[in-house]
Amino acid sequence: MKQYKVYGIGNALVDTEIRVEDAELAAMGVEKGLMTLVDEARQQELVSQLEDHLVTASRASGGSAANTVIAATRFGGSGFYSCKVANDDNGDFYLADLEAAGVDHNWTEDRGDGTTGRCLVLISPDAERSMNSFLGISETLATSELVPRAIEASEYLYMEGYLVTSPTGRAAAIAAREHARANGVSTALSFSDPGMVEFFREGLQEMLGEHGVDLLFCNEAEAVSWAGGEELARAADTLKQVARRFVITLGARGALLYDGERLIEVEGTPTEAVDTNGAGDMFAGAFLYAITHGRDFETAGRFASLAAARVVSRFGPRLSASEHDAVLREFFGAVDQAK
Numbered sequence: 561m562k563q564y565k566v567y568g569i570g571n572a573l574v575d576t577e578i579r580v581e582d583a584e585l586a587a588m589g590v591e592k593g594l595m596t597l598v599d600e601a602r603q604q605e606l607v608s609q610l611e612d613h614l615v616t617a618s619r620a621s622g623g624s625a626a627n628t629v630i631a632a633t634r635f636g637g638s639g640f641y642s643c644k645v646a647n648d649d650n651g652d653f654y655l656a657d658l659e660a661a662g663v664d665h666n667w668t669e670d671r672g673d674g675t676t677g678r679c680l681v682l683i684s685p686d687a688e689r690s691m692n693s694f695l696g697i698s699e700t701l702a703t704s705e706l707v708p709r710a711i712e713a714s715e716y717l718y719m720e721g722y723l724v725t726s727p728t729g730r731a732a733a734i735a736a737r738e739h740a741r742a743n744g745v746s747t748a749l750s751f752s753d754p755g756m757v758e759f760f761r762e763g764l765q766e767m768l769g770e771h772g773v774d775l776l777f778c779n780e781a782e783a784v785s786w787a788g789g790e791e792l793a794r795a796a797d798t799l800k801q802v803a804r805r806f807v808i809t810l811g812a813r814g815a816l817l818y819d820g821e822r823l824i825e826v827e828g829t830p831t832e833a834v835d836t837n838g839a840g841d842m843f844a845g846a847f848l849y850a851i852t853h854g855r856d857f858e859t860a861g862r863f864a865s866l867a868a869a870r871v872v873s874r875f876g877p878r879l880s881a882s883e884h885d886a887v888l889r890e891f892f893g894a895v896d897q898a899k
Contacts, residue, residue, distance in 0.1 A: 563713040564664075565637035565852040567745075569706070569736050570625025570720035571698040571729070572643035573679040574650045577620070577837065577875060578613045580682045585690060590682060595691040595753045597725060603694040606680055620876055621657035622679055623698075624752050624841050625720035627877050630661040631845025631867070634884040637852060639663045640710045642736075644701040646674035661881075666707050672697075681837050687872060689837035695726070702728040703735045711736060712743045715852050716775075718844070721752030724763040733767050741771075748775040749803075750844060751782040758785055768802045776803035777844045783808045792816065796823060807861070809843050814865055819857035826861035829869035838877025843868040846887075863891050 585592050588609055598606075626641055633639035641663050645651035651671055658665050674697035682690045701723070711717055717740040723729035733749075740747050749767060751757050756764060757778075768776075776799060780792060787795035792808070796816060799806045808816040814828035846867035850860035867887050871879055879887070 562715045563638065564640045564710060565714070566629050566632045566716045566718050566848050567640045567642070567711050567714035567736075568625040568629035568718045568720075569642045569701075569723070569733060571623045571677055571693075571695060571701065571722055572621070572626065572645045572654050573623045573677040573693060573695070573698065574654055575620045575622035575679045575681050575837075575877060577681045577683060577835070578610055580610070580613065580684060582684050584610075585682060585684060590690050590692065592684065592690045593688050594755050595693055595722070596755075598692045598694055600675070600694050600696070603678065603680055603692055606692055619653075620878065621654045622838075622877055623677075623720070624722055624750060625718055626658070627838050627841035628718060628720075628750070628845040628848070629663055630658070630878060631842050631884070632849040632852075633662050634879070634881055635846060635849040635888060637849045640665065640707070640714065642666045642701075642705045642707060642732075644698050644705050645671055646676045646697045647671040648674070648676055650676035650678065664710070666705050666710075681877075683835050683837065683875070687833040687836050689835065691837075698729075699726050700728055701726065701732055703732045706732060706736055706739070708739055711739050711745060714740075714745055716746045716748050716848060718748045718750070718848065719767060720750050721756045721764055721767070724756055724760040724767060730763050730767060734769070737767065737769055737773070741769075746774040748777065748844075748848070749773045750840070751776070751778040751786070754779075754781045754785055757782045761786070765802075772802040772804065774804050776806040777809070777840070777847075778806070779809045779840060780811070805857070807843070807847060809840055809868070815843070815861050817857050817861045824858050824861065826858065826865055829866045831869040831873045833872040835875045836872050839868045839872050841877060842871040842879070866891050
């Protein structure tokens with residue numbers, strides 16, 4: 561048995577979530593529903609404009625791949641995360657949060673000077689999240705942050721597509737994928753955001769590699785964009801060229817899965833969405849937990865749909881430890897009783 565179920569690599573960002581109105585997004589020039597990279601000055605400008613909102617803001621360690629690895633671990637798996645944080649308060653907070661979730665990481669020595677990355681997550685009334693990310697020191701994440709022995713000791717390597725924006729981060733993801741492949745470790749990648757597919761397609765192709773990945777996660781907009789604007793069925797055929805298996809999340813409509821042999825439709829779990837931040841990350845984490853614990857694709861998809869529904873029904877990108885346990889009991893208790 562491998563030591564880790566999932567080894568993740570991605571940006572380390574401390575999230576600050578703030579509720580806003582659509583008119584405020586427009587007034588600030590924020591593009592709704594996307595992740596936008598900003599410099600520190602622009603992020604501070606936005607924070608200043610939202611100063612009267614900060615009393616309702618909440619802080620959490622984030623980054624797409626981190627959310628996924630934490631979810632898989634809290635469901636009962638085991639995870640390792642490679643990232644880059646600075647020797648500052650946010651860096652201390654970030655690593656402590658990983659450790660509290662039971663996730664091992666690459667930082668055992670001095671982290672060096674700099675600023676830990678931050679993400680301003682603006683939640684509008686329709687539950688859509690608009691992210692403005694200042695990567696800080698995370699922009700320089702490189703192969704030196706990889707821990708090869710931990711990759712070898714994992715069942716899956718999971719890479720976030722956001723790394724494509726950083727030359728050194730992209731190179732680290734490629735090196736991790738090559739090392740995983742050479743050591744029989746399955747590889748997974750998330751496209752992460754429609755903007756990554758639209759503006760960084762060539763870099764994502766490099767991360768996927770000549771032979772593709774074992775498992776790809778994306779949402780409908782990302783899948784259709786990758787296929788050049790084709791309908792979903794055509795997009796699914798196109799994804800088969802870069803991934804042996806894949807998951808296309810469809811929001812409230814559920815997900816379309818490909819297990820290497822057949823397409824599987826999974827219905828969405830009814831819920832009242834208040835915050836979609838972290839929904840895709842949770843879906844991936846729950847899905848990876850399930851397939852690394854002997855569940856088939858369809859069961860994993862239905863479990864992930866339930867977990868994602870629970871996350872969007874509350875504010876914040878993650879569930880608490882007790883909420884993870886409750887989702888496990890609710891779903892697998894019913895599944896096992898039905899056998």
